[in-house]
Each structure stands twice: as structure tokens, then as C-alpha cells.
Amino acid sequence: MRTVYVNGQFVPEGEAKVSVFDRGFLFADGVYEVTSVLGGKLIDFDGHATRLERSLRELDMKAPVDKDELLAVHRELVEINSIEDGMIYLQITRGAPADRDFAYPAADVEPTIVLFTQNKPGLADSPAAKVGIKVISIEDQRWGRRDIKTVQLLYPSMGKMMAKAAGADDAWMVEDGKVTEGTSNNAYIVKDGTIITRDLGTEILHGITRAAVLRFAREAQMKVEERGFTLEEAKNADEAFITSASTFVMPVVEMDGQKIGTGEPGPVAKRLREIYLEESRKAAT
CATH class of the missing domain: 3.20.10.10 (D-amino Acid Aminotransferase, subunit A, domain 2)
Structure with missing residues (x-):
């Protein structure tokens, strides 16, 4: 069973939970990035992190972690899940307010952040x-x-x-x-x-x-x-x-x-x- 990252915690995928009120689920109010892994290393991480910052800025959404912490989470997931070749999916949403509302939630509502790995042996050798x-x-x-x-x-x-x-x-x-x-x-x-x-x-x-x-x-x-x-x-x-x-x-x-x-x-x-x-x-x- 994979280990995934949800809001600051590394948990087994079967125990990962996000609120039904999360705006990513209700409004597609979120952004994402996919970073490839080859030989256990991240490909173009800086580029993906920079684009993520831009996407968040364009939607007036705050970042739940900084770039250094994000890199550490990516590396930890690669190690925990023994990913040699594959991908890491990252999603950040505007969070989960107390109820559904088209208007953005109050500033104190924390964003939701989720990361998970996908194991793809031979990713670079696609037939x-x-x-x-x-x-x-x-x-x-x-x-x-x-x-x-x-x-x-x-x-x-x-x-x-x-x-x-x-x-x-x-x-x-x-x-x-x-x-x-x-x-x-x-x-x-x-x-x-x-x-x-x-x-x-x-x-x-x-x-x-x-x-x-x-x-x-x-x-x-x-x-x-x-x-x-x-x-x-x-x-x-x-x-x-x-x-x-x-x-x-x-x-x-x-x-x-x-x-x-x-x-x-x-x-x-x-x-x-x-x-x-x-x-x-x-x-x-």
C-alpha cells in the first residue's frame, strides 16, 4: 500500500481523507502539478514548483508549504514508496470551509494539499x-x-x-x-x-x-x-x-x-x- 501526503501527514493511502466540503471536490477550485521521477530523481522540479507558484498567485490562493518543504515532501515520497521510475501528483485546493458557498472562504481557511506517487517502471522506455x-x-x-x-x-x-x-x-x-x-x-x-x-x-x-x-x-x-x-x-x-x-x-x-x-x-x-x-x-x- 502506498504512502501518501495529506495536509502535513504521511499516511497509508487507505487512511487518506479530504473533507466533502473541500472546494477542489465541489468547485474544481484547485491547481496541480505532475513531476516525473527517473532513476529515483525528480525531473524539472524547479520548473514545476515555479509554475505552481504562478498558478496559485493567478487564483489568489495561498501556498500551504514553501518550495524547500515541497521538495522535501517529494523526496520523502520517492524514498518511502521506493519509486525508481514514475510520477508524483500534487494538488492544492482552496480548502474546506464549513459549508458549500460560491464565494471564496475566509482567509483563515487553510488550503488542502495532497501528494501521491505513481510507480511506472521503464517510464522513459515507452513502446x-x-x-x-x-x-x-x-x-x-x-x-x-x-x-x-x-x-x-x-x-x-x-x-x-x-x-x-x-x-x-x-x-x-x-x-x-x-x-x-x-x-x-x-x-x-x-x-x-x-x-x-x-x-x-x-x-x-x-x-x-x-x-x-x-x-x-x-x-x-x-x-x-x-x-x-x-x-x-x-x-x-x-x-x-x-x-x-x-x-x-x-x-x-x-x-x-x-x-x-x-x-x-x-x-x-x-x-x-x-x-x-x-x-x-x-x-x-
């Missing part, structure tokens, strides 16, 4: 990375502040199920004719050697893996364009891929039933995956 994944396109119907990593994930979940029903692995969301992102990842295409991905704004999540991958790409003298791209551009691209904390760099080989490029993982995506994993392992904490 999907060798063959690529298939995606479909769907309308982006999420709320407007996608740059805040909130727990409002119903529509992305619906998108995953739409993809599954269509025999695909994921969905890319489209708004005003341009791709925003995948259901739980940032989206990219490659054309004539140039990596193209949506520019930062409120329309997409400011991915931690995205930032690292683009930095590594530029350091490797690869050309990068941060701009919106259309479905037509995606279908006519030489290759495509996604990035996220749990998939790293994952090639995309089909869109809406149409092959992208050769229909196999392309050289840019494969090289970026190699670079990202190599450099991230070096910098892991």
Missing part, C-alpha cells in the same frame, strides 16, 4: 515512442485560462475518450482554426526542418517540458517558430510530436486518419527525445 501515436482533432471547449494548471479537466478527459472511441491515442484541440494543444500535452509540427508550436498565452498551458525541449532545440541549432498552426499544416507536416512531463517527447504519426510525413516517428522528434532525456537525467534532483 509508443518507437512507433508514434495517433491523434484526432476536436473543438477546444475549455475555459479561457488554460495557462493556469487547474484541476478543471473534464473536457480533456472527454477528449481522451473521443480519441479512444475513434481508435486513436489522443486529441488535438482546435480554436479559431488553429491548434491549441493536446488534451494533456503541448503540440508541435515540423516542416522543412523548422519546429512549429503555439506561442505562449492564455490559450495553452505553459509546459515545463515544452520550455526545456525548445531550449534544447535552439541549443542544437534547430529552427523554432512559436505561432499557431492549422490542421491543414499539421496534416501536411513532415513530422509531429507532443511534449509533457509524463511522455517527454512523443512522436505523432497520424492525424484524423491521415499519415503525417512517412507515418513513422521523424528524426527531429527522435533526436529531441534523446536530448531531453539525457539532459534531464543530468539535471535531476
